[in-house]
Amino acid sequence: AQTVTQSQPEMSVQEAETVTLSCTYDTSESDYYLFWYKQPPSRQMILVIRQEAYKQQNATENRFSVNFQKAAKSFSLKISDSQLGDAAMYFCAYEGGGSNYKLTFGKGTLLTVNP
Amino acid sequence: DTGVSQNPRHKITKRGQNVTFRCDPISEHNRLYWYRQTLGQGPEFLTYFQNEAQLEKSRLLSDRFSAERPKGSFSTLEIQRTEQGDSAMYLCASSPVPGQGWNEQFFGPGTRLTVL
Numbered sequence: 045a046q047t048v049t050q051s052q053p054e055m056s057v058q059e060a061e062t063v064t065l066s067c068t069y070d071t072s073e074s075d076y077y078l079f080w081y082k083q084p085p086s087r088q089m090i091l092v093i094r095q096e097a098y099k100q101q102n103a104t105e106n107r108f109s110v111n112f113q114k115a116a117k118s119f120s121l122k123i124s125d126s127q128l129g130d131a132a133m134y135f136c137a138y139e140g141g142g143s144n145y146k147l148t149f150g151k152g153t154l155l156t157v158n159p
Numbered sequence: 160d161t162g163v164s165q166n167p168r169h170k171i172t173k174r175g176q177n178v179t180f181r182c183d184p185i186s187e188h189n190r191l192y193w194y195r196q197t198l199g200q201g202p203e204f205l206t207y208f209q210n211e212a213q214l215e216k217s218r219l220l221s222d223r224f225s226a227e228r229p230k231g232s233f234s235t236l237e238i239q240r241t242e243q244g245d246s247a248m249y250l251c252a253s254s255p256v257p258g259q260g261w262n263e264q265f266f267g268p269g270t271r272l273t274v275l
Contacts, residue, residue, distance in 0.1 A: 094263070
């Protein structure tokens with residue numbers, strides 16, 4: 045079974061600074077997808093960024109980028125120029141590339157942004 | 160389109176009672192998923208539908224839980240004889256059937272269940 049581990053229960057960053065959230069996963073599959081989801085307080089979860097395992101190039105979405113190390117099974121999220129609105133719970137998630145469409149989530153990292 | 164909606168947003172019930180939650184997915188999304196999120200944990204997969212067919216159920220979905228998606232539109236999740244351990248946030252998500260590759264799941268706001 046696939047597992048996703050987020051070793052940082054909480055992180056904090058100063059506004060305008062950069063922060064990196066860690067995620068490792070375990071799988072025997074070669075084809076899969078990785079995601080970072082953001083869950084603001086009392087609001088629904090939204091997708092931040094995704095990475096296809098077959099792509100070597102790291103995904104980037106504006107201020108958000110990932111460092112995908114397939115051999116190490118590591119998938120970290122970097123948030124640049126942090127903003128107050130980035131404060132949320134961040135979840136790393138795994139989806140198998142076959143017909144298994146369910147997401148397996150980590151326990152999450154609570155990000156606080158200090159003004 | 161206002162996204163995935165869930166009702167009720169909050170439900171408080173006494174142990175042993177039955178509860179039913181509803182999820183309305185984004186229109187024309189063929190897939191619908193249910194997850195459960197307990198305090199301090201990430202969401203855990205419960206079950207998913209493609210149109211009206213329930214294609215996979217997690218071991219977490221005991222026989223007290225039943226989910227339906229009649230006519231492939233909205234879905235209901237019923238918990239019978241609730242237990243205190245059922246207290247959690249129940250999340251619904253929907254996604255279109257992808258042509259190839261990955262599919263983005265769009266999440267609803269969740270229904271928070273408290274069993275007294």
